[in-house]
Amino acid sequence: MSTGQRDSGGRLVLTFDDGYAEDFDQIRPVLADRDVPAVFAIVPTWVGEPGHLDAERLDELADAGHELAAHGRRHRHLQAHHLRRDAASGDDRLHVSGEVHADGHGTLAGDRYEVTDGETSETVEVASVTATDEGGTIAVETPLSRSFDAGEAVVRPEASVVDDEVRGAREGLADLGHDPTTLVLPYGAADVRAWRAVREAYDVLANAAVRSLPNPPGTDPTNLRRYYLETTHLTRVELGEYLDAVAETGGVGVLAGHSAWESVPPERVGWVVDAARDRGVEVTTFASLFGE
Incomplete structure (x- = not known):
């Protein structure tokens, strides 16, 4: 050719x-x-x-x-999502900005994600994803045990993902x-x-x-x-x-x-x-x- x-x-x-x-x-x-x-x-x-x-x-x-x-x-979408709202201990939904897809690709149910502000981190498992005009909502299987501020925290795929x-x-x-x-x-x-x-x-x-x-x-x-x-x-x-x-x-x-x-x-x-x-x-x- x-x-x-x-x-x-x-x-x-x-x-x-x-x-x-x-x-x-x-x-x-x-x-x-x-x-x-x-x-x-x-x-x-x-x-x-x-x-x-x-x-x-x-x-x-x-x-x-x-x-x-x-x-x-x-x-999958491999870039970190910024928290759009503060996430408190006990929350089972993460409101994130950026490109979010709820159609079987992008962010996938069952995948493990890390919520971190650089000092405090917690691993969650994705239960479901909803796309919104502002970004999306990631529902997690187990409620958070820590709190994270929207100004500094990100939600990103775990290294294994x-x-x-x-x-x-x-x-x-x-x-x-x-x-x-x-x-x-x-x-x-x-x-x-x-x-x-x-x-x-x-x-x-x-x-x-x-x-x-x-x-x-x-x-x-x-x-x-x-x-x-x-x-x-x-x-x-x-x-x-x-x-x-x-x-x-x-x-x-x-x-x-x-x-x-x-x-x-x-x-x-x-x-x-x-x-x-x-x-x-x-x-x-x-x-x-x-x-x-």
């Missing part, structure tokens, strides 16, 4: 998250027509589920020269016959603990930051930033300027999409590839860029 390189004017990696069936049905033909690769970020526990790729499709994508990256074992999400994703894909060296963080969310875990288990972290700027030459592969090619995030004018910057600096651009969403029509992906080529930007994969 060609990478579409015309000169040394930078590199572009396209990533598609969550392993949707549309990756194969809609995105793969666009890439094949242009003979370029992409990175497909896979949640192993979702493989074979309705609307998602099955193991056979994963094999076909890999055989065609595309990279399969890990996207967490169960698509982080390890299961990060290393477990690689192990899950290994069970399917693949050995990913790249991780794409679910939601682009992580704290320092999660970042360290990723650096120990993978060669590349595709989305250490979510920013609409390309990566300068020499950026550490576990500290890459990426943005979204989706219609909800960038116009074609902005995408063109992004690619101009990639070409001018000789850096690495990373653009992402979710193929099942209306904001990622196949023709938009084709436009991005063509626009990259027009600027002499090579469309490639993390494995090609950073592999031994």
Whole structure:
């Protein structure tokens, strides 16, 4: 498979998250027509589920020269949540800010979380999660035995949960016959603990930051930033300027999409590839860029 390189004017990696069936049905033909690769970020526990790729499709994508990256074992949110309200001893609900999901991923029932202000800590087990306009409410199995102030305390996955999400994703894909060296963080969310875990288990972290700027030459592969090619995030004018910057600096651009969403029509992906080529930007994969 060609990478579409015309000169040394930078590199572009396209990533598609969550392993949707549309990756194969809609995105793969666009890439094949242009003979370029992409990175497909896979949640192993979702493989074979309705609307998602099955193991056979994963094999076909890999055989065609595309990279399969890990996207967490169960698509958990690995960044700490700030307490939105004070939590008192005896409370069995934690009111938190930030991105909270109550649809079977993000924050999961049964997972163990740590409530800590840096001096006092307590471990709780998640009973259920409710999303709200302000963030969400995490119900815990056993009431708190300590109190925590909203101004300083955080609620975060216990180290074992982080390890299961990060290393477990690689192990899950290994069970399917693949050995990913790249991780794409679910939601682009992580704290320092999660970042360290990723650096120990993978060669590349595709989305250490979510920013609409390309990566300068020499950026550490576990500290890459990426943005979204989706219609909800960038116009074609902005995408063109992004690619101009990639070409001018000789850096690495990373653009992402979710193929099942209306904001990622196949023709938009084709436009991005063509626009990259027009600027002499090579469309490639993390494995090609950073592999031994």
